[in-house]
Amino acid sequence: MKVTILTLGSRGDVQPYIALAREMIKNGHEVVICTGATFQRFIEENKVSFYPASADLMALMESEEGRDILNGNGFSLLKIIKFSKEKIAPSYRKSMDDFYQASQGADLIIYHPKALGAVDIALYFNIPCICLPPVPIMYPITEFPNFSLSSKKSFGPVLNRLSYKLVKFSELPFIKEINDFRGKTLKSPKRKAGLYTYDINGSPIPIIYPISPFLFKKVDSWKDSVFISGFFFLDSEEETLPxxxxxxxxxxxxxxxxxxxxxxxxxxxxxxxxxxxxxxxxxxxxxxxxxxxxxxxxxxxxxxxxxxxxxxxxxxxxxxxxxxxxxxxxxxxxxxxxxxxxxxxxxxxxxxxxxxxxxxxxxxxxxxxxxxxxxxxxxxxxxxxxxxxxxxxxxxxxxxxENGIHRAVKHIESVVDNIKKE
The missing domain is CATH 3.40.50.2000 (Glycogen Phosphorylase B;)
Incomplete structure (x- = not known):
């Protein structure tokens, strides 16, 4: 099976996918990771194929302007909007073309929610896709709210579940770029933001959280909608301390x-x-x-x-x-x-x-x-x-x-097998 992994962000948004890619390669699959150039060496040192994405968010955040925004120095909503419009949005648009190229010939796309256009590409190529966020922010549950709204306080079952509606709006600042990509590259009509957050034409998108099931054993409302694998650890026998x-x-x-x-x-x-x-x-x-x-x-x-x-x-x-x-x-x-x-x-x-x-x-x-x-x-x-x-x-x-990576790979293989049988 040929697998394309699409992800953007910091090291924490890339390393889990490298660990997953290595395990999948051990199981006989071909894997390429498409992300910012900052991580090319890291990925290739781990014997995983790399394809560059124009949106190198790590490099943007390490710029002087990016650090100021991340730190809240001279916080200004206008400054954030300007930075997003002038730096992030154009690089996201270019990255969607990179994702498209990296996905040529793939049998499966595994994507981070930051990888805009991933589901559109999977739909275009008529291949399955799996959403794999490093943190539990996607699927609406009752036990705790979206942590971007509250990291401590529960709002109660109903409001907790409703708080995850924010996820559907995360594409909104970039929907112009998404639709430009859909029109020019995929030759597809425009769509609304959040249309493919949870499903494609009524079929649920599988979600995997690479987190410890033990830490969340009291969370029942993920039910069969989310697979909790265990943390992904990247082992490197060659590493030594200085x-x-x-x-x-x-x-x-x-x-x-x-x-x-x-x-x-x-x-x-x-x-x-x-x-x-x-x-x-x-x-x-x-x-x-x-x-x-x-x-x-x-x-x-x-x-x-x-x-x-x-x-x-x-x-x-x-x-x-x-x-x-x-x-x-x-x-x-x-x-x-x-x-x-x-x-x-x-x-x-x-x-x-x-x-x-x-x-x-x-x-x-x-x-x-x-x-x-x-x-x-x-x-x-x-x-x-x-x-x-x-x-x-x-x-x-x-x-x-918990052996999270092993469990995740077996789950991914079963998901793809079941889709093929449908």
Missing amino acids: NEIENFLEKGKKPIVVSFSSMPLKNPSIFRKKLVQALKKTNNRAVVLTGTSGMRFNQEENILTVEKAPHRLLFKRAKGIIHHGGVGTMSEALLSGVPQIIIPFAVDQPFWANLLYKKGYSIKPLQEKNLEVFELVQALEQVGNKEYIENAQKIKNIIQS
């Missing part, structure tokens, strides 16, 4: 690991000062992965700073992990069996932070804004609590046993 990290780890007690991945801090210098103070007050060492956080360190005793390192190898050797709560980093933290402190920024991060805290798998979430040193001190002290250490080991064993 020598400077290995040397640091061997010279003392387990450190606190700090990683905000691609998320920029609003006030990196202020947060850095608070972090250094809290580490000193609690007598902790630390490895800080600076990434795009904006933090810059002088020579600090007991603190090693590097730009990036493999989370899988580093997290399991930590005393505790401070991170932003993105689904990829959060799931790796769960897999490490190490207590975690989440400082969420936006999107799905507050949702995961609140969920794990309520279930006892992370310490109470903190906020960068108005963060006090004593709050960070208290959180670091709790990392050593027996309860959090035991809970971290418990959830690690559960997550390991």
Whole structure:
């Protein structure tokens, strides 16, 4: 089976699909991933075929203008609209042509909801498609609302379900580009925004969430409409920790690991000062992965700073992990069996932070804004609590046993087989 995967966004929007692609290739399928050029090397290093998409959202968000918007610096609705109209919308339009080209000859399209035009392309080629969002934001359920509206509070069953109607409107800012693509490339008539959110001409679009079924075992209203596979983990036998990290780890007690991945801090210098103070007050060492956080360190005793390192190898050797709560980093933290402190920024991060805290798998979430040193001190002290250490080991064993990628591939194969039989 030839499979085209269409996705756009940050590393967290790409890495799960690389893991899936590798597993599908092991099962004898051909897979190509179409996404922004930022991830070409990452994809090809994992022996997966790459096709470039013009909408390199990671590069756009790492631009000065993109960072300002992501950080809320000088927040202006007009600025966001202008950025979207001048930068994002044109690149999305070009990407739909890229998606079309990448899907030539495919037997199946697997797509991220950000990959606009994916369902239109599948319909044009008369092939099945599967929606695979990295986070549980698509299908209307009663147990909790769309996290873009609330990450903590339930509105009640009826309003919770209604809150997911927002998903159908997510295409609205780009419907002009979608219809231009439909007319010029697919030679198809215009359509309304949200027409193919859940079905194609009355036939439901299969949805897979690559998240832990254990964490959502009380959610019944997904029923048979959504397949919950378990997290997708990308294993790389060739990865090693840099020598400077290995040397640091061997010279003392387990450190606190700090990683905000691609998320920029609003006030990196202020947060850095608070972090250094809290580490000193609690007598902790630390490895800080600076990434795009904006933090810059002088020579600090007991603190090693590097730009990036493999989370899988580093997290399991930590005393505790401070991170932003993105689904990829959060799931790796769960897999490490190490207590975690989440400082969420936006999107799905507050949702995961609140969920794990309520279930006892992370310490109470903190906020960068108005963060006090004593709050960070208290959180670091709790990392050593027996309860959090035991809970971290418990959830690690559960997550390991779910084998999400294997289950997802078998489900995908069965979905396609069933469609062929119809």
